Amino acid sequence: MTAQSSKRSLWQRRHLRNFGLYVSAAYLIALLVLSVLAPWIAPYSPTHQDLGAVLMPPGPQHLLGADDLGRDVFSRLIFGAPLSLFGSILAVLVACAIGLPFGLIAGFSGGWIDAVISRTIDTMLSFPAIVLAIGVTGALGVGLINSMIAIGIVFSPTVARLVRGQTLIGREALYVDAGRCFGATNTRLVLRHILPNAVQPVIVQVTLLLATALLAEASLSFLGLGVQPPQPSWGAMLSRAYHYMEIEPSQMYAPGLAILMTALAFNTLGESLRVLLDPTMKNR
Amino acid sequence: MQGRRSLRLIGHGLLQAGPILVMATFLVFALMHLVPGDLAFTLAGENATRERVEEIRSLYGLDRPVLVQYGSWLWKMLHGDLSVSLLSGEPVLTSILHRLPVTLLIVSAAMALSLLLGIPLGILASARPRSLIDSFVTTFASIGIALPSFWLAMILVSLLALTFQWFPVSGMVEPKVNLFDALYHAFLPAVALAASGVAEVARQTRSALMEVQSSQYVRTLVAKGLPASQIFWKHGLKNISVTLLTVTGLLFNRLLGGTVVIEAVFAISGMGSLVVGAATGKDYPVVQGVMLTMVLIVITINLVIEILYALLDPRVARQ
Numbered sequence: 001m002t003a004q005s006s007k008r009s010l011w012q013r014r015h016l017r018n019f020g021l022y023v024s025a026a027y028l029i030a031l032l033v034l035s036v037l038a039p040w041i042a043p044y045s046p047t048h049q050d051l052g053a054v055l056m057p058p059g060p061q062h063l064l065g066a067d068d069l070g071r072d073v074f075s076r077l078i079f080g081a082p083l084s085l086f087g088s089i090l091a092v093l094v095a096c097a098i099g100l101p102f103g104l105i106a107g108f109s110g111g112w113i114d115a116v117i118s119r120t121i122d123t124m125l126s127f128p129a130i131v132l133a134i135g136v137t138g139a140l141g142v143g144l145i146n147s148m149i150a151i152g153i154v155f156s157p158t159v160a161r162l163v164r165g166q167t168l169i170g171r172e173a174l175y176v177d178a179g180r181c182f183g184a185t186n187t188r189l190v191l192r193h194i195l196p197n198a199v200q201p202v203i204v205q206v207t208l209l210l211a212t213a214l215l216a217e218a219s220l221s222f223l224g225l226g227v228q229p230p231q232p233s234w235g236a237m238l239s240r241a242y243h244y245m246e247i248e249p250s251q252m253y254a255p256g257l258a259i260l261m262t263a264l265a266f267n268t269l270g271e272s273l274r275v276l277l278d279p280t281m282k283n284r
Numbered sequence: 285m286q287g288r289r290s291l292r293l294i295g296h297g298l299l300q301a302g303p304i305l306v307m308a309t310f311l312v313f314a315l316m317h318l319v320p321g322d323l324a325f326t327l328a329g330e331n332a333t334r335e336r337v338e339e340i341r342s343l344y345g346l347d348r349p350v351l352v353q354y355g356s357w358l359w360k361m362l363h364g365d366l367s368v369s370l371l372s373g374e375p376v377l378t379s380i381l382h383r384l385p386v387t388l389l390i391v392s393a394a395m396a397l398s399l400l401l402g403i404p405l406g407i408l409a410s411a412r413p414r415s416l417i418d419s420f421v422t423t424f425a426s427i428g429i430a431l432p433s434f435w436l437a438m439i440l441v442s443l444l445a446l447t448f449q450w451f452p453v454s455g456m457v458e459p460k461v462n463l464f465d466a467l468y469h470a471f472l473p474a475v476a477l478a479a480s481g482v483a484e485v486a487r488q489t490r491s492a493l494m495e496v497q498s499s500q501y502v503r504t505l506v507a508k509g510l511p512a513s514q515i516f517w518k519h520g521l522k523n524i525s526v527t528l529l530t531v532t533g534l535l536f537n538r539l540l541g542g543t544v545v546i547e548a549v550f551a552i553s554g555m556g557s558l559v560v561g562a563a564t565g566k567d568y569p570v571v572q573g574v575m576l577t578m579v580l581i582v583i584t585i586n587l588v589i590e591i592l593y594a595l596l597d598p599r600v601a602r603q
Contacts, residue, residue: 123307126582127575128541131559135575138563139318211430218432219545223560235432242438242549249442256435263430 021272024265031262035082042075046232055248064254067237068244076232077254083233084262087148087226088213092206094152099159100202104190106160107167118164121157129154130219137225144217144233147226151216155209162205166198173197200277207270211263218259234259290595297590301583308579309361313354315575316568326566327370361576367569369562376573379558384577385459387554389466390546391539393474398481398535403528405482406489413494421486428483433542437476437549444472454551473546480542481535488531492524526597533589537582 034041043063044050049070056066064073106117124132129151136150170176171194179193220226221235222242229236234255241252319326324341332340340346345353360367366376409421445453451472459466496502496519505515544556551557555574562570 119303119307123304123311126304126308126537126586127311127579128537128544128582130541130544131575131578134544134559134563135312135315135571136318138566138568138571139315140320142564215430215432219434222434223545223548224564225560238432238435238438245438245442246446249446252435252438252442256432256438259432259435260427260430263432264426267426267430 018272020268021276024268024272027261027265028269031081031085031265034078035085038078038082042072042078044072044075046076046079047071047230048075055244055251057248057250065248065251067240067251073237073251073254076237077234077258080232080234080237080255080258083144083227083231084214084217084235084259087144087217087233088210090145091148091151091155091213091217092209094149095155095159095209096202096206098153098156100163100195102156103160103163104167104195104198107164108171108186108190108194114164117160121161121164124154124157125161127154130216133216133220134223134225137220142225142228144221144227144231147220148213148217151213151220154216155213158209159202159205162201163198166201167194170194170197204270204274204277207266207273211266211270214259214263214266290591293591293594297587300590301587305580305583308583309358309576310354312572312576312579313357315572317350319568327568329370366573366576369570370567371562371565371570376569379570380555380573380577383554383558386456386466386470386552387540387543387547387556389459390470390473390477390543390552390554391536393467393470394477394481394539394543395532395536397474397478398485398539399528399532401478402482402485403489405486407493409486409490410493410497418490421490425483425487425490428479429487431479433476433480434545434549436479437473437546440472440476441549456550456552456554469552473543473550473552476549477539477542477546481539484535484538485528485531488527489524492527493520496520496523526593529589529592529596533586536585540578540581 050062050066050072051070054066054070055068056062056070058065062072062074064077066072067076102117102121106114106121133147133150133154136153137147140146140150167190173193176189176193179189184192217226217233218235218238221233222239224239227233227236237255238252238259241248241255245252316323322337324337324344324346325332327344328337328340345356348356364377366380368375369379372379405421405424409418412418440451441453445451452469456469457465502515502519505519543554544559546552547554547556548560555578559571559574561567562574
């Protein structure tokens with residue numbers, strides 16, 4: 001391969017990757033705007049019942065049809081966006097709130113504290129994630145907030161393990177030694193020097209976790225443990241569509257596609273950020 | 285010599301799995317104490333009399349210190365007593381043993397599909413980087429990972445079971461009654477479950493093989509004039525076997541969890557429907573029993589993988 005063609009293909013690859021980044025970022029921003037403006041954009045209220053349109057196929061009156069209670073599927077899809085997004089963000093925030101401090105403490109202190117935290121991380125990761133989430137939701141009680149806290153708890157070891165690894169590297173760094181020589185306290189070393197340097201991989205992981213959280217929220221809502229009726233999350237909509245699949249199968253396509261596209265956008269964004277934030281990966 | 289080495293590896297693995305096993309049982313036990321409010325009150329159910337609540341409290345030993353409670357709970361578990369369901373009164377172990385084969389059949393079928401399709405796809409993609417087939421595999425992998433498996437299951441049911449009637453819509457046959465019929469019933473659930481598995485295996489195989497291809501020793505082998513096929517079969521596959529083993533372990537854990545939702549779509553009475561029903565109905569002994577069984581299975585699989593690692597990779601054994 002000549003140097004010029006290799007340079008060109010590198011240029012093409014970079015732009016293709018950036019294209020993925022732009023498209024996914026644009027999609028997510030649009031989804032966020034849609035979530036905020038839902039009451040003004042949606043043609044109907046998510047709970048408005050048109051009893052003459054029960055299980056109506058897609059048409060001019062109801063763009064994506066109406067569900068078994070005569071509610072407009074398109075409107076419920078729009079109102080489902082903020083719930084599904086809020087659920088995923090809450091879960092990831094909980095995961096970070098637990099995982100970050102434990103990862104920092106384990107990595108920085110070492111010794112028996114690290115051993116105990118690391119074994120706990122290994123133990124939690126031995127449970128199939130969704131089963132642990134179901135168990136915790138069962139204990140806390142069903143509902144969107146509780147199920148998302150459960151998913152956050154289940155994801156926290158992933159964050160903790162990553163932060164621990166980064167802290168282990170940071171602890172040995174020269175600038176941390178320098179800080180210590182200047183009399184910095186451990187808290188200051190961790191919060192001002194180690195944490196900022198560990199944050200990049202965490203940002204990437206958090207973006208990827210948003211996709212996993214979205215899928216987990218959809219699963220739990222589908223199983224009836226997440227969002228409770230009449231609230232419209234995408235997973236809950238699929239659960240209703242499932243019961244009437246034989247009569248009106250068209251209702252299951254839109255919510256599933258919405259979940260797929262949003263999870264795909266979070267994953268693409270995460271992968272692009274990984275490359276963008278890591279200079280060693282730029283030329284791959 | 286080999287036998288003694290294997291024994292030592294197994295011993296080492298067991299030593300590592302021990303603490304995790306103890307912690308896992310403690311986590312499962314502690315789960316009940318996450319229940320907000322007075323646990324005895326919740327267990328006794330609504331409209332229970334004060335006497336009934338106190339009876340439940342002493343029955344479950346809730347009036348004793350937590351560690352004592354854990355000790356006696358663990359002792360019972362070790363003797364196969366997983367308590368009884370609060371809703372049906374059936375021993376939890378009986379329900380689990382009745383439903384486990386079905387779940388394991390679906391998970392094993394999905395696992396087999398993931399490896400049988402994922403590895404060749406990964407190899408194909410890595411053989412011609414940035415070709416059409418590579419783009420296809422990479423795109424498929426991205427979609428497979430973001431796809432909600434239960435949605436795919438619904439589409440499969442709607443298309444292949446309801447419209448074309450090639451497969452049963454729901455239900456399951458017990459593997460010990462008729463294995464062939466059971467596999468026929470397990471096919472669609474396994475395909476839905478395996479979609480993300482195929483994607484993950486293909487992706488990992490591809491990236492591991494690409495890394496091997498760009499390594500110094502492969503460059504040396506090429507320079508020495510070894511044919512590409514020999515490099516691939518003798519050096520490439522051998523070196524990615526450790527990666528594949530790791531992926532298999534993680535995937536098994538994920539598929540075991542994923543089957544919970546898939547069982548709901550196909551109305552299969554396996555471990556998944558058991559735990560979902562129990563979590564909704566606040567039947568804590570059943571939830572604990574299912575979680576304990578699943579985590580035991582995962583820990584055992586991880587232990588086996590740990591031992592295989594050392595057998596495959598001499599560097600691990602030396603550590």
